[in-house]
Amino acid sequence: MPGPRLAQAQVADHWALFRERLSEVGGEVADFSAVADCPGLFWIQEGLKGFWPGLDLAADPWEAMTGVCRADMAVAETGSVLFASGPDQPRLLSLLPPRHVVLLDPKQIEPNLEAALARLDRRNWAIVTGPSRTADIEGILVRGVHGPRELIVVPFPV
Amino acid sequence: MRSDFDKRAERLPLKVVDSVRTASANKVQGRFQAIASVFAEYDSARRQAAATKEYVLDNLADLLVELEASCLKNGVQVHWAEDAEQANRLILGIVSRAAPSALVVKGKSMATEEIGLNERLIQEGHQVVETDLGEFVVQLDDDVPSHIVTPIIHKDRTDVKRTFESHGLSPRSDEPEELAAVARARLREEFRRADVGISGVNFAVASSGRLVIVENEGNNRLSTTAPRVHIAVMGLEKVLPCDTDLALFLRLLAASSTGQRLTVYTHLVCGPRRPDEPDGPEEVHLVLLDNGRSKILNGALREILKCLRCGACLNVCPVYRQASGHTYRHTYSGPLGAVLAPGLDGVHSHGALAFASTLCGACQEVCPVDIPIPELLLKIRAEVGATPAAPWPVWAWFAQRSARWRMALKALPMVEPLARPWTEHREWPEPSGVDFRRWWDQRP
Numbered sequence: 001m002p003g004p005r006l007a008q009a010q011v012a013d014h015w016a017l018f019r020e021r022l023s024e025v026g027g028e029v030a031d032f033s034a035v036a037d038c039p040g041l042f043w044i045q046e047g048l049k050g051f052w053p054g055l056d057l058a059a060d061p062w063e064a065m066t067g068v069c070r071a072d073m074a075v076a077e078t079g080s081v082l083f084a085s086g087p088d089q090p091r092l093l094s095l096l097p098p099r100h101v102v103l104l105d106p107k108q109i110e111p112n113l114e115a116a117l118a119r120l121d122r123r124n125w126a127i128v129t130g131p132s133r134t135a136d137i138e139g140i141l142v143r144g145v146h147g148p149r150e151l152i153v154v155p156f157p158v
Numbered sequence: 159m160r161s162d163f164d165k166r167a168e169r170l171p172l173k174v175v176d177s178v179r180t181a182s183a184n185k186v187q188g189r190f191q192a193i194a195s196v197f198a199e200y201d202s203a204r205r206q207a208a209a210t211k212e213y214v215l216d217n218l219a220d221l222l223v224e225l226e227a228s229c230l231k232n233g234v235q236v237h238w239a240e241d242a243e244q245a246n247r248l249i250l251g252i253v254s255r256a257a258p259s260a261l262v263v264k265g266k267s268m269a270t271e272e273i274g275l276n277e278r279l280i281q282e283g284h285q286v287v288e289t290d291l292g293e294f295v296v297q298l299d300d301d302v303p304s305h306i307v308t309p310i311i312h313k314d315r316t317d318v319k320r321t322f323e324s325h326g327l328s329p330r331s332d333e334p335e336e337l338a339a340v341a342r343a344r345l346r347e348e349f350r351r352a353d354v355g356i357s358g359v360n361f362a363v364a365s366s367g368r369l370v371i372v373e374n375e376g377n378n379r380l381s382t383t384a385p386r387v388h389i390a391v392m393g394l395e396k397v398l399p400c401d402t403d404l405a406l407f408l409r410l411l412a413a414s415s416t417g418q419r420l421t422v423y424t425h426l427v428c429g430p431r432r433p434d435e436p437d438g439p440e441e442v443h444l445v446l447l448d449n450g451r452s453k454i455l456n457g458a459l460r461e462i463l464k465c466l467r468c469g470a471c472l473n474v475c476p477v478y479r480q481a482s483g484h485t486y487r488h489t490y491s492g493p494l495g496a497v498l499a500p501g502l503d504g505v506h507s508h509g510a511l512a513f514a515s516t517l518c519g520a521c522q523e524v525c526p527v528d529i530p531i532p533e534l535l536l537k538i539r540a541e542v543g544a545t546p547a548a549p550w551p552v553w554a555w556f557a558q559r560s561a562r563w564r565m566a567l568k569a570l571p572m573v574e575p576l577a578r579p580w581t582e583h584r585e586w587p588e589p590s591g592v593d594f595r596r597w598w599d600q601r602p
Contacts, residue, residue: 021419062350078420087434091383095376113405113420120368120401120426122232124438127424132376135416136292136308137315137334139181145291145338146345147376147423 014076014109015155021079025130026143027151035101035154040065043097046088061090067097067148070156071104073119077112078129081153085124094128100148103156160579163514167481174312178304178482181311182473188417189470189524196413207410208528210403211464214395218455221364221397222446228367232429234442241449242273249275249389250282252443253354256387259283260353263345265371265378266290267358268306268467269391269447272489272502275356287348289377291341298325304483306490307415307469312482345377355381355439359392360466361407362444365400369427369444372411374418379425388439390427394451395463407466410526415468450502458537459501464527465494471521471531477514486511493521497534505541512538567593 019029035052042055043064049057058064069089073082081102085091094100110116116127132147143149160168197203214221226236239245253260262284264270276286276297288297292309296302298321303309310318319332322340329340357378361370369390371378382388398407412418431438454463472478472492483491488499488508496515499508512535521531556566574586 025419025422062346080420080424085431085435085438087436090436091379092437095379095383113408114402117401117404120366122366122428124428125426126379127420127426128422129418129420129424130422132374133422134291134338134375136290136295136310137313137318137337138177139184139308140334142334142338145342145375145377146289146380 014111015106017076017111018074018079018109021077022130022151022153023079025079026133027079027130027153030101030152030154032154032156034152035066035068038066038099038101040099043067043093045069045090045093048103061092061096064097066099066101067093068101069093069103071102071108071153072125073116074104074109075111075113075116075127076109078127080116080127080129081151082116083126083128084121091124091126094126095147098144098148099150099152100128100131101152101154103154105156105158107157161510161513163481163485163510166485166487170482170485173314174482175480177314178311179479181308182479185308185417185469185473186524189414189473190417192413192417192419196409196419203406203410204526204528207406207526208464210398210406211527213399214397215455215460215463218394218397221399222394224364225362225367225397226446228364229369229444230367232367234367234369234427234429234444237443237445239445239447239449245273245391245445245447245449246275246278248445249356249391250278252387252389252441253279253284254282256441257353259285261348261351262286262354262356263348263352263377263381263385264288264293265355265357265373265381266293266309267356267391268303268489269358269393270356271303272393273391273447273449275391287345287352289345289348289381290373290375291338291377294341294345295321298322302484302489304491305469305472306467306492306494307472312484349377349380349384352381352385354387354389355383355385356389356391357382359390359396359444360411361398361404362392362396363398363401363404367428368401369442370404370408371425371427372408372421372423373425374416374422376423379423382425382427383438386439387441387443388427388430389443389445391445391447393447393449395455395465411466411468414466414470414524414526454501457501458541459497459534461529462494462497462501462531462534464529465498466526467494468526469494470524470526474520474524476516476518476520481514486514493531493535494529497531497538500538505538509538509542512536512542564593564595 041058041064043061071081072084131143131151133143134145229236237248279286288294296309305311315332318337327340329336359369360372412421430442475493478492486495490498496511515535517532519532556562
């Protein structure tokens with residue numbers, strides 16, 4: 001559903017900045033069709049499974065190679081996606097699978113951290129800014145040390 | 159006069175000095191770039207952060223009471239620990255109730271290093287696994303961290319590979335990528351089986367009760383999400399008034415410590431798993447650790463309690479770079495440690511660290527909350543009293559009588575060996591061959 005014109009223009013700006021900052025931290029943007037091409041078993045958030053009826057779901061979340069869930073918010077300034085724990089938002093989904101696909105409604109992008117923090121409610125929130133990384137050995141950047149190695153954001157207007 | 163600190167620093171292998179110097183120089187560069195790209199007005203950001211911290215210190219007791227009330231409302235159990243012993247006993251009680259011989263996974267936490275929690279848990283029959291890559295290596299080595307942010311800054315890839323091999327892990331190469339993959343695979347099982355997760359806290363918000371934990375690897379989130387019980391250990395001074403204060407502090411911490419715009423994971427804990435949630439800990443405990451902090455609050459070193467533990471002052475310090483963290487013999491090293499260690503444990507046990515500084519002021523310059531570290535070091539020096547023996551009284555004795563002075567000049571080449579600690583790294587000035595008086599008398 002398209003929103004008012006003015007808001008739309010603003011959203012487009014946030015999206016451009018979000019995209020730039022996300023790629024700075026090693027995340028990427030892909031389109032919806034890319035999800036089905038991911039190899040291995042899937043862990044898909046309840047309510048999204050219907051979009052990909054043919055995919056192999058992992059019986060054990062610890063075995064999943066790709067996690068797919070919706071972002072509850074995003075921050076343009078930092079390229080972050082946010083997740084709030086809830087009945088259909090397992091905390092481990094954004095952590096266990098080595099590839100994390102995030103469906104983001106561009107309208108959910110806040111311009112900066114201040115705006116995002118002002119919207120937090122009493123759930124547990126995680127602000128995720130890029131794929132997991134470490135530089136503990138010789139200061140050399142390694143991705144995917146405990147959390148996901150790949151963070152893929154798919155624009156998903158509701 | 160060389161101190162024990164100097165002697166320990168001199169015994170460091172060249173390889174360690176090289177590792178520390180290279181890594182800290184890179185971190186200084188990273189910080190510089192991050193600050194330039196994140197802040198349009200860094201100075202005012204820093205002043206605002208320092209003022210907020212000042213407010214926190216002025217109102218610490220009230221804010222902590224407010225934090226406790228907010229946490230309780232969120233379902234977080236709050237415990238107060240006056241000292242290390244009390245904190246350890248408290249935590250031990252929670253862990254033992256979770257499982258008689260529990261598997262504990264830990265995210266990186268300097269507060270738990272400070273109280274020696276791991277040894278205590280292990281003594282009582284629990285198993286403890288450090289899950290941050292650097293801390294994991296430190297634990298395998300039975301070592302202690304040499305940097306508050308980068309625990310194995312003193313090691314290179316071959317050291318890490320050797321450590322892994324001596325513990326039955328077989329990396330195929332010494333590439334950091336491979337070493338990290340080996341640690342990841344090994345620690346997955348621990349996360350899965352763990353009964354309790356223990357973490358530190360970077361910020362705790364009094365008004366909302368939100369516990370904020372930042373990290374890059376994901377081990378901290380895993381440690382505080384997968385096990386049934388989460389224990390967060392926090393130094394009293396980490397409290398902030400409101401959620402809206404977080405944005406500034408998150409940016410300052412990420413830029414100053416690792417040169418990032420924001421750390422990869424910012425975990426905002428607001429309570430245990432709710433009945434309708436699929437995962438998350440059933441119990442969340444917050445341990446508020448004093449352990450000398452309230453004493454610091456009411457003393458001359460008060461401002462060190464503003465510290466965010468970003469480590470920027472370590473990276474930039476010429477003494478830390480040359481000496482590495484272990485030389486300080488305390489959980490907290492570098493300029494911050496040289497103030498905090500004597501602050502927490504008393505100037506009589508660690509006051510000598512205040513002399514391990516050139517007072518160049520670089521630490522204060524990079525501090526995101528503008529802590530006047532050189533000034534605090536001088537206060538500790540004054541309290542310790544003993545300043546290193548200056549040679550001036552000796553010089554004065556010779557300089558007051560011309561006969562003595564002439565004798566001293568003649569003898570000067572003979573005392574050169576005494577100056578060896580100085581001349582090892584510097585040129586001994588060559589005498590011109592003739593002294594002033596003789597030149598004056600014999601001038602044409």
